[in-house]
Structure formats: structure tokens, C-alpha cells
Amino acid sequence: MKNGQIIADLHTHNHHSFDSEMHPDDCFSTAVEAGVDIIAVTNHFDIDGVLDGIYAGYDVETDKSEVLRGQKEYSGRLRIIWGIELGQPTHRQREALEFLERHDFDYVLLSLHNLRDVPDFSFWDYSKMTDEMCEYWLDKYFSQILDMLDFPRCDALAHLTYPYRYMKQAGRKVDFGRFRDKIAAIYEKLIARGAALEVNTSGYRQGMGAPMPDERFLALYRECGGELTVVGSDAHRRNDIGAGIEQAYGLLRRLGYRHTYVPARGGFEPLPL
Numbered sequence: 001m002k003n004g005q006i007i008a009d010l011h012t013h014n015h016h017s018f019d020s021e022m023h024p025d026d027c028f029s030t031a032v033e034a035g036v037d038i039i040a041v042t043n044h045f046d047i048d049g050v051l052d053g054i055y056a057g058y059d060v061e062t063d064k065s066e067v068l069r070g071q072k073e074y075s076g077r078l079r080i081i082w083g084i085e086l087g088q089p090t091h092r093q094r095e096a097l098e099f100l101e102r103h104d105f106d107y108v109l110l111s112l113h114n115l116r117d118v119p120d121f122s123f124w125d126y127s128k129m130t131d132e133m134c135e136y137w138l139d140k141y142f143s144q145i146l147d148m149l150d151f152p153r154c155d156a157l158a159h160l161t162y163p164y165r166y167m168k169q170a171g172r173k174v175d176f177g178r179f180r181d182k183i184a185a186i187y188e189k190l191i192a193r194g195a196a197l198e199v200n201t202s203g204y205r206q207g208m209g210a211p212m213p214d215e216r217f218l219a220l221y222r223e224c225g226g227e228l229t230v231v232g233s234d235a236h237r238r239n240d241i242g243a244g245i246e247q248a249y250g251l252l253r254r255l256g257y258r259h260t261y262v263p264a265r266g267g268f269e270p271l272p273l
């Protein structure tokens with residue numbers, strides 16, 4: 001709790017993600033110290049990358065047991081939600097559905113880190129691309145997000161505009177006007193199925209100076225009738241737990257949102273802003 005505001009960080013990684021070394025105990029204790037009231041553990045499972053041998057396997061059982069232990073130990077101090085950041089589920093739809101049937105996640109965050117048969121957007125060298133090439137790939141990215149939203153389970157869509165984070169770091173300029181209709185179509189699909197739009201605050205600290213998606217696309221979401229937002233830091237290390245959450249709440253408030261949301265009992269409960 002900070003200044004009377006409940007803080008929910010709904011996107012965090014720990015040592016069960018290939019790109020984090022944080023121990024869950026450190027994550028939970030830091031969350032309490034940082035004034036976080038609710039946290040979702042959402043480790044990576046990029047299903048095509050794992051099945052193709054690009055990433056190591058995901059030890060889902062140990063992850064769950066550590067979350068259950070944390071829930072007991074931190075009861076009354078920190079609400080811990082067991083979630084997953086499921087990457088590219090429609091690239092391996094059958095396996096992704098079987099995986100979700102086997103494991104009872106409270107919260108499923110869908111991500112698109114890579115296009116079909118192409119490396120993760122974070123691995124590309126955008127300094128060698130023109131702005132037009134970046135727009136070409138962004139167009140494909142938004143199209144595949146639209147397809148991905150037909151996947152049967154989606155509680156929230158993670159970090160929309162993810163490739164742009166790296167493009168901007170490399171100094172590329174993108175005309176987003178041409179993507180407005182496609183992004184509006186993504187929002188319509190999210191709204192129709194009752195899934196949330198994530199406001200990912202890692203952009204604040206990773207060269208964008210704004211969350212993903214940024215202010216103009218959060219305004220567009222509202223214009224499209226969107227109300228269901230979830231906010232997460234995407235922390236991979238202790239210092240980033242809870243980072244930017246209050247800033248994102250402030251931005252949502254300025255844009256006219258009265259609530260953000262927290263996964264609860266198979267749906268969402270509102271968190272007043």
C-alpha cells in the first residue's frame with residue numbers, strides 16, 4: 001500500500017524464467033518491502049521456443065510449489081497469484097492447450113515475443129534496418145497478435161508494442177498512425193472475450209520513457225470501450241519489483257480510468273485508482 005493505494009504488480013519473473021536469476025523468496029520479501037500488496041508470478045513459457053530446443057524447459061511443478069509455499073508464508077501480507085506468461089500459444093496450439101489442461105494457473109498472460117519461425121524481437125539488430133522495415137515487421141506483429149487472440153485461454157495480453165521497445169532503443173522512428181485500425185481490432189477482440197489489456201511498466205525503465213502500450217494506445221483502448229486493464233512491472237530482478245506501477249496508475253487516472261483490475265476467482269476484481 002502506498003499513499004492509501006493498493007499496489008498490484010501482475011507480471012514478475014523468477015529463476016524459473018530463462019532470463020532471470022531471482023529466487024522467489026527474494027521476490028516476495030522485496031515486494032513486501034516495496035509496498036506491493038498483490039503480486040503475480042508469471043514465468044516464461046515460450047512454447048515454440050521450448051519445444052524447438054531454443055529455451056530450456058520450464059519446471060512448472062517446482063515453480064508452483066514455491067508459489068504455494070510463498071502463499072502460506074506471506075499470508076495476510078502479500079497476495080501471491082500463480083500465473084504464467086505463455087508465449088506464442090498459437091504457434092503450437094495443441095501442445096499449449098494440453099499444457100494448460102495439466103496445470104491450473106490462476107492467471108494466463110499471453111505474449112508474442114517472436115513471429116512464426118523467426119527469432120525473438122529482442123535479438124534483432126534494428127540499427128541496420130530502415131524505419132520502413134520496422135513498420136513492415138510491426139505490421140506482421142500486430143496481425144499475429146490478432147490471430148493469437150483466438151486462442152481459447154487468454155486472461156490478459158502482455159506488453160502490446162513489444163518490438164517497438166527495441167526499435168526505439170536503436171533510434172528507429174515508427175509511424176503508428178497506419179496501425180491504428182489494427183490495434184483497434186485487437187482491442188475489440190480483447191473486449192469481446194473479456195480479456196484484459198496489460199500496461200507493462202518495463203518501458204519506463206528500458207528506453208521508452210512510457211509503458212507498453214503507451215499513452216496514445218491506452219487512450220485508444222478507452223475510446224474502443226476498453227476498461228479492463230492490468231498493470232505489471234515485468235521485473236526479472238529485485239530492484240524492478242513494483243517499479244513504475246504507481247506511475248502507470250497515475251497515467252490511467254489521467255486518461256479517465258477509474259479502476260484497474262486484479263485476477264480473482266477466475267475473473268477480475270476492480271482496484272480503485
Ligand SMILES: [Zn+2]
Pocket residue numbers: 085111113158159
Ligand atoms: Zn514478455
Ligand SMILES: [Zn+2]
Pocket residue numbers: 011013085234
Ligand atoms: Zn515478462
